Amino acid sequence: MAKRTGEKYQAIIDAAVRVIAEYGYHHAQVSKIAREAKVADGTIYLYFENKDDVLISLFNEKMGNFIRDVKTTLANIASPAEQLKELIRLHFEYLEKDHQLAIVTQIELRQSNPEVRQQIGIILKKYLDVIDSVVQKGIEEGIFRPDIDIRTARRMIFGTIDETVTSWIMKDCKYSLMEQAEAIHQLFLRGIAR
Amino acid sequence: MAKRTGEKYQAIIDAAVRVIAEYGYHHAQVSKIAREAKVADGTIYLYFENKDDVLISLFNEKMGNFIRDVKTTLANIASPAEQLKELIRLHFEYLEKDHQLAIVTQIELRQSNPEVRQQIGIILKKYLDVIDSVVQKGIEEGIFRPDIDIRTARRMIFGTIDETVTSWIMKDCKYSLMEQAEAIHQLFLRGIAR
Amino acid sequence: MAKRTGEKYQAIIDAAVRVIAEYGYHHAQVSKIAREAKVADGTIYLYFENKDDVLISLFNEKMGNFIRDVKTTLANIASPAEQLKELIRLHFEYLEKDHQLAIVTQIELRQSNPEVRQQIGIILKKYLDVIDSVVQKGIEEGIFRPDIDIRTARRMIFGTIDETVTSWIMKDCKYSLMEQAEAIHQLFLRGIAR
Amino acid sequence: MAKRTGEKYQAIIDAAVRVIAEYGYHHAQVSKIAREAKVADGTIYLYFENKDDVLISLFNEKMGNFIRDVKTTLANIASPAEQLKELIRLHFEYLEKDHQLAIVTQIELRQSNPEVRQQIGIILKKYLDVIDSVVQKGIEEGIFRPDIDIRTARRMIFGTIDETVTSWIMKDCKYSLMEQAEAIHQLFLRGIAR
DNA sequence: AATGAATGAGCGTTCATTCAT
DNA sequence: CATGAATGAACGCTCATTCAT
Numbered sequence: 046m047a048k049r050t051g052e053k054y055q056a057i058i059d060a061a062v063r064v065i066a067e068y069g070y071h072h073a074q075v076s077k078i079a080r081e082a083k084v085a086d087g088t089i090y091l092y093f094e095n096k097d098d099v100l101i102s103l104f105n106e107k108m109g110n111f112i113r114d115v116k117t118t119l120a121n122i123a124s125p126a127e128q129l130k131e132l133i134r135l136h137f138e139y140l141e142k143d144h145q146l147a148i149v150t151q152i153e154l155r156q157s158n159p160e161v162r163q164q165i166g167i168i169l170k171k172y173l174d175v176i177d178s179v180v181q182k183g184i185e186e187g188i189f190r191p192d193i194d195i196r197t198a199r200r201m202i203f204g205t206i207d208e209t210v211t212s213w214i215m216k217d218c219k220y221s222l223m224e225q226a227e228a229i230h231q232l233f234l235r236g237i238a239r
Numbered sequence: 240m241a242k243r244t245g246e247k248y249q250a251i252i253d254a255a256v257r258v259i260a261e262y263g264y265h266h267a268q269v270s271k272i273a274r275e276a277k278v279a280d281g282t283i284y285l286y287f288e289n290k291d292d293v294l295i296s297l298f299n300e301k302m303g304n305f306i307r308d309v310k311t312t313l314a315n316i317a318s319p320a321e322q323l324k325e326l327i328r329l330h331f332e333y334l335e336k337d338h339q340l341a342i343v344t345q346i347e348l349r350q351s352n353p354e355v356r357q358q359i360g361i362i363l364k365k366y367l368d369v370i371d372s373v374v375q376k377g378i379e380e381g382i383f384r385p386d387i388d389i390r391t392a393r394r395m396i397f398g399t400i401d402e403t404v405t406s407w408i409m410k411d412c413k414y415s416l417m418e419q420a421e422a423i424h425q426l427f428l429r430g431i432a433r
Numbered sequence: 434m435a436k437r438t439g440e441k442y443q444a445i446i447d448a449a450v451r452v453i454a455e456y457g458y459h460h461a462q463v464s465k466i467a468r469e470a471k472v473a474d475g476t477i478y479l480y481f482e483n484k485d486d487v488l489i490s491l492f493n494e495k496m497g498n499f500i501r502d503v504k505t506t507l508a509n510i511a512s513p514a515e516q517l518k519e520l521i522r523l524h525f526e527y528l529e530k531d532h533q534l535a536i537v538t539q540i541e542l543r544q545s546n547p548e549v550r551q552q553i554g555i556i557l558k559k560y561l562d563v564i565d566s567v568v569q570k571g572i573e574e575g576i577f578r579p580d581i582d583i584r585t586a587r588r589m590i591f592g593t594i595d596e597t598v599t600s601w602i603m604k605d606c607k608y609s610l611m612e613q614a615e616a617i618h619q620l621f622l623r624g625i626a627r
Numbered sequence: 628m629a630k631r632t633g634e635k636y637q638a639i640i641d642a643a644v645r646v647i648a649e650y651g652y653h654h655a656q657v658s659k660i661a662r663e664a665k666v667a668d669g670t671i672y673l674y675f676e677n678k679d680d681v682l683i684s685l686f687n688e689k690m691g692n693f694i695r696d697v698k699t700t701l702a703n704i705a706s707p708a709e710q711l712k713e714l715i716r717l718h719f720e721y722l723e724k725d726h727q728l729a730i731v732t733q734i735e736l737r738q739s740n741p742e743v744r745q746q747i748g749i750i751l752k753k754y755l756d757v758i759d760s761v762v763q764k765g766i767e768e769g770i771f772r773p774d775i776d777i778r779t780a781r782r783m784i785f786g787t788i789d790e791t792v793t794s795w796i797m798k799d800c801k802y803s804l805m806e807q808a809e810a811i812h813q814l815f816l817r818g819i820a821r
Numbered sequence: 822a823a824t825g826a827a828t829g830a831g832c833g834t835t836c837a838t839t840c841a842t
Numbered sequence: 843c844a845t846g847a848a849t850g851a852a853c854g855c856t857c858a859t860t861c862a863t
Contacts, residue, residue, distance in 0.1 A: 053847095053848095069353060071352055074831090074832060074833080075832075075833055075834080076832080076833090076850095079850095084848080084849090085848060085849045085850055086833090086834080086849085086850060086851090087834085087835075087836080087848070087849060087850065087851095088847085088848055088849070088850095089834095090833095090834070090835080091847070091848075095833075095834075096832095096833065096834090126432065155349050155350065156349070156350045156351070156352070157350070158265055158350075159263060159265070162350075166409070180431070183431065187433065188432065188433060189431045189432060189433060190429070190431060190432070190433050191433075193422075193426065193431055194422055196406075197403075197419065197422045197423060197426060198426065198431055200399060200402045200403045200406055201395070201398075201399040201402075201423070201426055201427075203402055204395075204398035204399040204400070204401055204402025204403065205394060205395040205398040205399055206398070207398060207402065208394045208395075208397055208398025208401065208402075209391075209394045209398065212390075212394055215360065225391060228387070228388050228391045229391060229395070231387075232387065232391060232392065232395055232430065233395075233430060233431055234430045234431060234432040235384070235429075235430040235432060236426065236427055236428045236429040236430030237374070237377065237383045237384060237387055237392055237427055237428060238320065238382065238383060238384070238428035238429055239381065239382060239383060239384050239385075247823095268856085268857060268858080269857075269858060269859080270825095270857075270858090273825095278823080278824090279823060279824040279825055280824080280825060280826095280858090280859085281823070281824055281825065281859085281860075281861080282822085282823055282824070282825095284858095284859070284860080285822070285823075289858075289859075290857095290858060290859090441826095441827095457741055459740055462852090462853060462854080463853075463854055463855080464829095464853080464854090467829095472827080472828090473827065473828045473829055474828085474829065474830095474854085474855080475827075475828060475829065475855080475856075475857080476826085476827055476828070476829095477855095478854095478855070478856080479826070479827075483854075483855075484854065484855090514820065543737050543738065544737070544738045544739070544740070545738070546653055546738075547651060547653070550738075554797070568819070571819065575821065576820065576821060577819045577820060577821060578817070578819060578820070578821050579821075581810075581814065581819050582810055584794075585791075585807065585810050585811060585814060586814065586819055588787060588790045588791045588794055589783070589786075589787040589790075589811070589814055589815075591790055592783075592786035592787040592788075592789055592790025592791065593782060593783040593786040593787055594786075595786060595790065596782045596783075596785055596786025596789065596790075597779075597782050597786065600778075600782055603748065613779060616775070616776050616779045617779060617783070619775075620775060620779060620780060620783055620818065621783075621818055621819055622818045622819060622820035623772070623817075623818040623820060624814065624815055624816045624817040624818030625762070625765065625771045625772060625775055625780055625815055625816060626708065626770065626771060626772070626816035626817055627769065627770060627771060627772050627773075656835085656836060656837080657836075657837060657838080658836075658837090658846095661846095666844080666845090667844060667845040667846055668837090668838085668845080668846060668847095669838085669839075669840080669844070669845055669846065670843085670844055670845070670846095672837095672838070672839080673843070673844075677837075677838075678836095678837060678838090
């Protein structure tokens with residue numbers, strides 16, 4: 046029923062990002078997104094089941110692209126420590142390149158209803174799995190300490206990155222996000238103790 | 240205009256926590272909170288400016304208590320490393336003792352509108368300052384590495400704790416949160432590298 | 434939840450009859466009914482579950498009154514033949530006195546959705562039972578032929594009355610409906626054969 | 628503009644009957660009828676003015692066939708009483724042979740908008756004229772009572788038949804409709820009085 | 822102080838119809 | 843002739859807030 050491809054599909058998703066970033070989640074009406082995408086309101090329902098589906102698809106498309114890029118890049122890096130650095134770097138790069146997308150995924154979509162949030166959680170899981178595999182590999186190769194709990198480490202890595210991006214947005218993206226990557230990477234590896 | 244004291248003030252805040260935890264942010268209507276607090280809808284407006292004010296006051300009351308407790312406890316601890324451990328422990332203890340409050344502050348209130356979120360951010364700032372002061376003290380005393388950026392460390396500490404609590408709730412609080420504290424503390428101090 | 438009494442309850446039902454009669458079923462929006470009843474749109478939902486409930490309640494109130502009147506009147510008439518005459522007369526009188534109600538029940542409500550129509554059918558059943566009991570009594574007292582099937586007779590009586598009222602409305606209520614009662618009664622009793 | 632012939636014309640009408648019978652009037656969208664008829668949505672507008680025209684044409688085609696059959700059959704019957712019996716029998720036979728058509732004409736099309744209903748009324752008029760002519764002839768030949776009003780008798784005859792068919796459908800066509808014909812015929816001729 | 826009935830602005834979605842191909 | 847993607851008007855319902863009592 047709902048075609049999930051085509052240039053209008055993309056146009057609607059991109060319009061949704063712009064509208065949500067500009068007006069905020071609660072003022073991003075379907076009719077506003079349609080107008081921004083230069084299609085009729087009804088056209089949105091030829092490509093998406095409903096409004097929630099637009100938001101979920103938005104996250105899925107953008108996150109899907111990101112995870113693919115991360116996986117491709119990490120595959121060419123042997124060292125888990127370097128993989129971790131690259132993951133942080135890519136995460137920051139991806140959002141720093143597109144402030145609007147950053148606002149939408151970090152701030153606005155988190156106000157969405159439980160159904161949307163649940164779907165987002167499922168999509169995000171794939172990213173967390175990538176983090177897990179980096180940590181796992183590090184332990185196996187003896188690069189990371191054998192006694193660390195993978196899930197605890199993953200939550201530190203994701204939680205820190207997420208909080209860093211959110212802070213950056215709250216400060217109006219005034220400073221460079223990517224420049225933070227190195228320091229965070231060092232913190233992850235060596236901790237704060239002398 | 241709005242009385243910020245009295246037993247009904249507390250009753251309404253506590254009712255809001257229960258209703259939001261049970262029904263979720265989007266189904267926590269003023270009338271439902273009023274019924275839970277055993278007052279009339281209109282009575283809420285004698286104690287609060289509006290619904291947003293209820294949510295902000297809720298966070299302010301609970302977070303205010305928490306920050307006070309943390310400050311009191313840390314004041315009696317000399318070592319910054321021990322202070323950090325205690326901060327993590329208290330954070331977890333506070334939310335593990337009150338699952339409903341945990342759900343409300345970690346999950347539900349994050350769906351609130353920009354105005355509420357902004358106020359929450361301001362309140363939260365006081366907690367972040369506490370974290371900053373612990374890190375600062377650690378650096379000054381030579382316990383923590385002198386080259387770490389305080390804000391970066393703070394985001395790691397808060398981001399990790401926050402993500403850990405959120406994961407715990409998403410997994411239905413099935414395991415002990417406080418038992419995670421030690422591992423996280425070690426990770427903060429020593430990092431993941433061997 | 435929905436209060437089914439009070440002067441506003443009646444005002445809304447009466448406004449619904451007027452609006453539906455004037456604008457037709459498909460143009461009888463909730464906001465139009467509210468305006469006609471001099472209440473806010475939301476007030477309708479304090480007294481009714483939803484729009485369908487307004488329509489069902491309308492039919493239930495009006496039909497309920499009518500059935501009560503019919504039962505009361507028939508109770509004071511001994512002869513089944515006279516009871517039948519009175520039933521026809523009352524049916525015509527009730528609708529001739531209120532053209533708008535006639536239009537709503539005979540024409541407009543029949544365009545309603547399946548849920549409403551089903552409820553109307555259930556309410557109407559009580560009226561059909563009254564017809565049945567008159568026929569039954571006639572047979573038992575030997576006034577009506579013993580070989581007639583009660584359900585067949587009931588369908589003739591109701592079908593004829595209903596068709597007569599609908600024709601009358603379609604002809605813009607230009608002639609007297611009650612004057613038809615006697616002829617119909619004779620037709621029911623004696624048939625068309627010489 | 629609209630071609631009123633061709634195999635697609637018939638295919639669309641037949642598809643409309645099937646779709647309306649299966650899904651009900653309110654769920655019989657043009658696109659669903661088009662799919663059932665194996666044509667494109669737009670093709671319907673090459674054969675019909677609009678959706679209303681499909682419904683009216685449907686009724687016109689089916690009712691036209693029926694009236695032609697009735698007239699042909701009655702022309703070969705001398706007795707008005709026998710003509711009446713045959714008319715009832717044919718009416719029942721026609722609808723009992725095609726349950727879907729019965730559902731559409733008796734139940735679903737009555738939910739249509741005023742414009743469609745008006746056109747249906749005009750088409751139906753031809754059938755009512757046939758009933759009138761039977762009654763007229765009966766009176767003229769002295770078989771029926773001279774004092775009966777033709778229109779009253781017609782409404783009784785049509786109203787009863789119509790109500791009988793509707794009841795039959797509402798009871799899921801569980802019993803034989805044609806078996807009712809004889810009893811109804813007797814009721815018309817002799818009435819219910821002993 | 823407390824009540825709770827009343828208010829009314831705001832929006833996602835459907836589907837008959839069109840028209841470029 | 844035939845297609846089917848695109849159009850856009852129209853509306854029931856919720857719920858934070860008010861105010862007469």
